[in-house]
Amino acid sequence: KGWDVVNEAILDNGEFRKSKFYEILGEEFIPLAFQYAHEADPDAELYYNDYNEWLNEKRDAIVDLVKTLKEKGIRIDGVGMQGHVGLDSPTLADYKAAIDAYTALGVKVMITEFELSALPSPRFNVGANISDTEAYRKEMNPYVEALPDSISDIWSKRMLEYFTLFLDNSDKVSRVTMWGVTDGDSWKNNFPMRGRTDYPLLFDRNYKAKPVVQSIIDEAMSRRKKTISTVK
Template structure:
């Protein structure tokens, strides 16, 4: 009997020790790219596209590592108004719903672009009055639909040629350069709170194309047109060299009272990748992250999808790829650690 009491006392003592002993320290999760960027008052985001959302490991990382999403295609004109006056927001809505579930903000992309237009729009000639009405209706219907659900819009995408002349799009040919100011005004009428951007590639460096945006931004601001930011896509390629004037360029737009964003970032290379190329790529990712952090009005960085598994590059640039900070197996590459280093 005494032996049983002793055994019971021993068990009680062990339980008390287990209850009162400090729990083994749980190892904290390392901060995500979004966590690190938020410490600087920035966001760190990724584009995504609807077909990828059935990939559970991919969407898990998309939902945890980033605090901002851009729909790669689901908000473009061909997807949202496939027939004149018939709107379909299902693809964009799916991505907005995913972002809301993950407490992420959404950048709307894109309202006016010469590419990926539906055939009914691109395959016929329009009078100026007809096209103005079509453009206004499209912009305002889409912006109203997403009012309060997106924080920014790429209103006009890729409006200039490399030499700084206006691109000969259906909108420019039919309406003249004033279509850009009109598009911004119509978007602002439909959602007065959303930030309105012009967005383009090869404008990271100071040069003829970025100068054209700088002059246009000056003119629009002087006329009181609602323009809030410039999106620098930052589709870079190792063979063309790093845009050394990026930080100066961001700074000059901020002096106009404009936000900037690195809106579609990837850094491609000729494949196969090797250690030297990946090291250069990592250095570039670190440098462009540091450039954004150095300029107060550079509000955030968005990868043009985060993994090589879903990169657009191989389909558009023969022999090139490996452009993103995660590889095709969703493993982080040197670029990922370089971004973390810059954000710390």
Template structure:
């Protein structure tokens, strides 16, 4: 049985809840963490993990925003053609509402975690156009008015910056991107509409050039795109500098997008890693601090989302077996040095008034 929020908060020491509080003091709209339904949390090292985890997640001073890690993806929301199921996504949407968090929604059109029928159907262009429109209208329409933003198209780029040869691109070319954004704007007109991808955080990256091409594609067609989501799945030993992040975000903003956000932040470390491994953890701390400072310094950057916050629930070890400890809480719920590094960065920038000089006012 899930404990009420008031009970969860009572489990926390009063001084522990700071990330969202200090992010807002520094001028950001939110600092958040993605989460998943309990059944999708891959590793629970001991039973009491869930109550401690839930207490940290629930506190509004720690996290002011969340994203459903899996529950809004095509695999779960439209498992059969025209048959919608919103159960998984509603779990996290409900948690956001119960704990007063901004809900970023993720993701409408993505080549991965598709329902099998999407990939096995022999599509004609007209049939696939209709399927994309139906899916976006059904899913974004269901959560209409509850999502601050939607990751409308996710990871449309290959590693070399060209378009990924997905089922959508193979049939429709880049038209599918336009269709998805048009349908999202109609289904949930109050939500911010984002293009979201990884590897688009460095100014000279070929994928960054590809992301800018997508923004221009939509802008030139008169189709609304409000934001660029930089996933920021970073490496502790080879991460972008603070200036890299600033320059990249300024380049996106120069194209006319209203917002930029770090949407899936984690900083992985080569294993083995322990709290005593000071060098690797110092690299990680620096990387997280660079993200925090860059977001405050760029007026278009609205916030930062961790891709979960508790190491045992990270996706990293499953995909990169020689990497781990990518988040801010170790298995025993002690904090990485990066936690204090982020808070100290926000405190310094808040005291200096850095954001106040550069930022515009956010619309509610």
């Protein structure tokens, strides 16, 4: 079906990450990667994937990258928005602006690694750079035993808001992939500091669906019924 050809090549400030590929070939490694991927698998869709893809500078750099590839006649079919988000950031408006910016390029938009952290962030825009680790601080791990009902309610409301956004933009967002199945499986338990206990996914540590799952289903089904009614 498709390949994630280049992953996380741009920093939050819009500059290219100084990876080994970049050190050897410069920014030309990206067009070459897409060219070679297409030559190796001509029928496959080709994607660029990144986190914090809603930040203005990073978003604009990704837009420029896609434009450059298209101007060179190199195939790129989609942008993957990883969606490692929190209770406070990003705003839904910022996230929608990114969806709109990528869609305007004529490529598919996919939410590829979605989860919603329930924990406080130790700094602004933590993102998903696994090398950005910090020393453990107790205040950054407040819910060791369980998520309080008050925070759980806030988390559920925020999760439903995101899925409502995806449903509102279903003509632009081709798929949503969660980054993990249960809270116990999530990499967020130990990032950006080891020892944290997080609750970022749709199923709890006992593999039980959280109440928001039914809310998401209800929201989707209500839209489906409206669509069927309109067609009739």
